[in-house]
Amino acid sequence: MSKILGIFGGSHNASASYVRDGEIVCCFEEERLVRIKSGDDFGRVPSQAVQKILDENEIDISDFDDVAVCAPICNEFVDRLGIDPEKITVINHHTCHAYGAYLTSGFKEKTIVLSYDGGGDTDFGKIYLAENNKLFQIKNMPVWSCGSAGQMYAHTTVCMGWRMLKDEGKVTGLAAHGEYDEKLYKQINRIFYYNNDFTFSPPDSPGKTAFLLNPLQIHKADLKRRADLACNIQLVIENELSKLLNHLNKTYPEYKNLVLVGGLFANVKLNQAINNLPWVKEVFVFPPMGDDGLSLGAALTLAYSKGERETKRLQNVFLGSSYSNEEIENSNSGRFKREAYDPDSLAQRIDEGQIIGWFQGRFEHGPRALGARSIIVKATDPNAHQILNSRLGRHEIMPFAPFVKHDKAEEIFELNKSHMTAEFMTMCYDTKPEWIDKIPAVIHKCDGTARPQLVYPERNKKFYDILDSYDKLTNIPVLLNTSFNGHGEPIIDSPNQAFVHLESGMIDALVAEDYVYYK
Amino acid sequence: MKFNYSFNNGPYVQIRESEGKSFLMEFGEFYLGNTSKPRLLLDHIVNGDSTYGIFREWHTKWFINLYDYDYDYGIRLIDQHVYNDFDKNVAILLESDDLYENRVWLDKCIEYQKKSNSKVFVFSKFYDFFEKINQNNLKICPSDAYFPDPVYKKAYNIENDNPYDIPDVSSKEFTWNDKDGYYATYKIGRFDIEKNGINKYGNHLAQDKGLIREHWWKQYESYKNPVRWENLSSEQIADHILGLNPLELEERLNSLKKHKYLNI
Numbered sequence: 001m002s003k004i005l006g007i008f009g010g011s012h013n014a015s016a017s018y019v020r021d022g023e024i025v026c027c028f029e030e031e032r033l034v035r036i037k038s039g040d041d042f043g044r045v046p047s048q049a050v051q052k053i054l055d056e057n058e059i060d061i062s063d064f065d066d067v068a069v070c071a072p073i074c075n076e077f078v079d080r081l082g083i084d085p086e087k088i089t090v091i092n093h094h095t096c097h098a099y100g101a102y103l104t105s106g107f108k109e110k111t112i113v114l115s116y117d118g119g120g121d122t123d124f125g126k127i128y129l130a131e132n133n134k135l136f137q138i139k140n141m142p143v144w145s146c147g148s149a150g151q152m153y154a155h156t157t158v159c160m161g162w163r164m165l166k167d168e169g170k171v172t173g174l175a176a177h178g179e180y181d182e183k184l185y186k187q188i189n190r191i192f193y194y195n196n197d198f199t200f201s202p203p204d205s206p207g208k209t210a211f212l213l214n215p216l217q218i219h220k221a222d223l224k225r226r227a228d229l230a231c232n233i234q235l236v237i238e239n240e241l242s243k244l245l246n247h248l249n250k251t252y253p254e255y256k257n258l259v260l261v262g263g264l265f266a267n268v269k270l271n272q273a274i275n276n277l278p279w280v281k282e283v284f285v286f287p288p289m290g291d292d293g294l295s296l297g298a299a300l301t302l303a304y305s306k307g308e309r310e311t312k313r314l315q316n317v318f319l320g321s322s323y324s325n326e327e328i329e330n331s332n333s334g335r336f337k338r339e340a341y342d343p344d345s346l347a348q349r350i351d352e353g354q355i356i357g358w359f360q361g362r363f364e365h366g367p368r369a370l371g372a373r374s375i376i377v378k379a380t381d382p383n384a385h386q387i388l389n390s391r392l393g394r395h396e397i398m399p400f401a402p403f404v405k406h407d408k409a410e411e412i413f414e415l416n417k418s419h420m421t422a423e424f425m426t427m428c429y430d431t432k433p434e435w436i437d438k439i440p441a442v443i444h445k446c447d448g449t450a451r452p453q454l455v456y457p458e459r460n461k462k463f464y465d466i467l468d469s470y471d472k473l474t475n476i477p478v479l480l481n482t483s484f485n486g487h488g489e490p491i492i493d494s495p496n497q498a499f500v501h502l503e504s505g506m507i508d509a510l511v512a513e514d515y516v517y518y519k
Numbered sequence: 520m521k522f523n524y525s526f527n528n529g530p531y532v533q534i535r536e537s538e539g540k541s542f543l544m545e546f547g548e549f550y551l552g553n554t555s556k557p558r559l560l561l562d563h564i565v566n567g568d569s570t571y572g573i574f575r576e577w578h579t580k581w582f583i584n585l586y587d588y589d590y591d592y593g594i595r596l597i598d599q600h601v602y603n604d605f606d607k608n609v610a611i612l613l614e615s616d617d618l619y620e621n622r623v624w625l626d627k628c629i630e631y632q633k634k635s636n637s638k639v640f641v642f643s644k645f646y647d648f649f650e651k652i653n654q655n656n657l658k659i660c661p662s663d664a665y666f667p668d669p670v671y672k673k674a675y676n677i678e679n680d681n682p683y684d685i686p687d688v689s690s691k692e693f694t695w696n697d698k699d700g701y702y703a704t705y706k707i708g709r710f711d712i713e714k715n716g717i718n719k720y721g722n723h724l725a726q727d728k729g730l731i732r733e734h735w736w737k738q739y740e741s742y743k744n745p746v747r748w749e750n751l752s753s754e755q756i757a758d759h760i761l762g763l764n765p766l767e768l769e770e771r772l773n774s775l776k777k778h779k780y781l782n783i
Binding site: 071075088089095186187203204207208210212271304 | 543704
């Protein structure tokens with residue numbers, strides 16, 4: 001049994017993770033600690049994340065038995081950390097993605113594992129067949145000879161005038177506002193199509209995407225034209241990915257579970273299209289699906305190779321730092337009033353239209369706020385989108401997401417499978433017609449979809465309790481959950497950062513552990 | 520439209536008679552000469568009537584794709600070029616002050632000529648010595664007689680000075696794929712490593728801006744020597760630059776990996 005440090009850095013989304021005896025101890029993304037979004041910060045190594053692991057666990061770097069580094073290795077960084085070179089194992093990018101996702105899925109039956117993104121190491125993706133903790137790689141997609149939906153998506157984001165690795169969600173959100181355009185669809189399809197051999201063509205797409213889109217002057221085009229482009233890109237990707245998966249199903253018909261990982265699967269609409277394939281039994285999207293999950297993937301992969309880890313259902317992603325009531329109160333320093341937290345009183349505040357900062361336990365690993373560092377608002381207010389964007393200083397196109405009591409979710413959403421992945425807000429579902437007008441703040445007004453987070457009391461009791469109190473008060477078991485951060489800022493970590501947002505008026509009240517703080 | 524290709528110190532494309540148009544260029548290689556393994560390395564959007572190239576200077580079997588944009592169709596492939604120096608002029612510059620090393624590299628030039636069936640011109644400080652012993656169909660010239668570019672040649676005012684019967688490009692424009700010019704140029708030597716993504720021209724290269732191919736590029740040690748030359752023999756250095764022993768190069772590249780890799 002061993003202590004394994006996982007590291008990924010040098011590109012974007014640097015992070016470090018600690019796995020002990022095959023169990024996940026903690027994970028830290030560098031962006032949370034240096035307070036710069038990784039999409040704005042290329043080339044960083046996880047210096048502070050490693051230090052945080054050492055500090056929080058009161059260990060020394062020499063205490064690790066192994067260091068799993070997701071390639072490429074930053075030689076200078078590992079040398080600086082003073083790691084014994086003999087302890088270092090370098091692991092391929094998509095191997096880390098795929099094993100990290102599979103080993104947290106809990107799927108022991110026949111499963112297809114697809115890792116696919118804008119490129120890592122020498123591949124855009126890898127495909128594995130898995131069963132009973134054994135994975136067999138059946139295909140890789142080399143960067144020099146295959147097409148990449150991730151690259152095409154990233155460069156579409158740039159052509160729209162937004163930031164690569166940061167604003168792709170805006171393209172996804174915009175897609176629902178657009179319409180199918182045969183000419184545009186065919187033009188896009190010529191630079192990204194399925195090959196019938198488990199790969200895509202033509203080789204690579206960034207230059208081709210830019211070359212196709214530049215003449216359209218899409219960044220200057222009106223919203224309708226941009227939306228049409230986003231829509232047709234989305235359709236091409238959904239259709240071509242579906243062709244790959246259907247081909248896999250035809251070739252390996254007994255493999256009906258899917259594990260999806262890689263930055264492309266941050267696209268919740270794509271995930272919905274995949275989940276809707278009739279042969280698919282269950283989908284699991286790794287919650288830190290992008291490169292933010294690579295250090296954890298590296299550590300888990302190495303633990304697996306040492307026989308210390310089998311696939312085990314991920315219970316939650318609360319893997320960051322936590323703060324006690326005393327530490328929180330010290331940060332407050334008497335600036336704000338406080339009262340003991342009571343879910344019924346808070347439900348009342350929410351129903352009155354207050355914006356609540358929610359600060360509980362260890363912060364989440366991955367891009368989604370799932371009830372540790374969240375902002376909560378009632379989902380029934382049709383103006384909530386506008387109000388939140390204004391208060392948080394954001395320019396969201398993507399609708400905000402709901403969190404819902406698991407036992408009421410199927411009453412509201414067409415949610416017949418993949419409940420587990422819905423705990424991590426990585427999948428869109430259609431909303432039942434009778435609910436669309438009841439909770440407009442969390443429903444995409446164009447297509448009636450939502451990306452709900454299912455909340456279970458056994459895994460996040462406080463978050464469930466507030467839903468329950470609000471449900472008793474209003475007969476609505478749904479609230480709006482968005483990440484606790486201002487515009488352009490990573491999700492918050494510490495109570496200090498939470499109090500800054502209370503002070504600035506971004507939120508009306510802050511629930512931090514057992515107390516409610518307000519002006 | 521007219522497209523000219525040259526491989527003088529890296530692959531270059533010149534697009535002529537196309538003012539006002541844009542083109543997408545893709546540079547790739549058939550890895551280790553294997554035509555079933557095309558590797559796309561870099562792409563770039565350029566305007567017409569311009570020249571563009573990349574700075575990887577050793578021999579490989581390059582391919583270059585050129586696309587234009589049609590409003591109705593989208594992207595169209597309009598030209599392709601695959602490196603082929605058969606019966607073309609290839610300049611090889613021996614950049615060493617050591618006679619022994621020049622001698623070893625001369626043998627490698629002979630080997631290259633036999634393998635490629637190209638017309639090899641060798642430029643060496645020891646040309647006079649080698650000319651006496653030259654038993655092969657090589658042109659051996661003084662090192663300062665190499666002028667790949669007619670502009671340079673004019674600057675040196677030697678338009679009419681061609682004592683070594685080297686390709687005369689002075690009366691032509693940039694017709695690089697003309698058989699009278701050099702199709703390719705290789706420099707054999709021990710070259711400094713360009714650090715921090717800045718090459719000798721002071722340009723930040725695209726692969727250092729977070730693009731996907733960065734890792735692949737960075738497994739090379741410079742843009743002239745594929746791998747660090749400190750522990751290599753003179754023979755190996757020439758083999759790598761002229762692509763004479765690609766399998767050995769692959770082993771060398773793998774050996775750059777300092778740590779153990781998990782094969783799973």
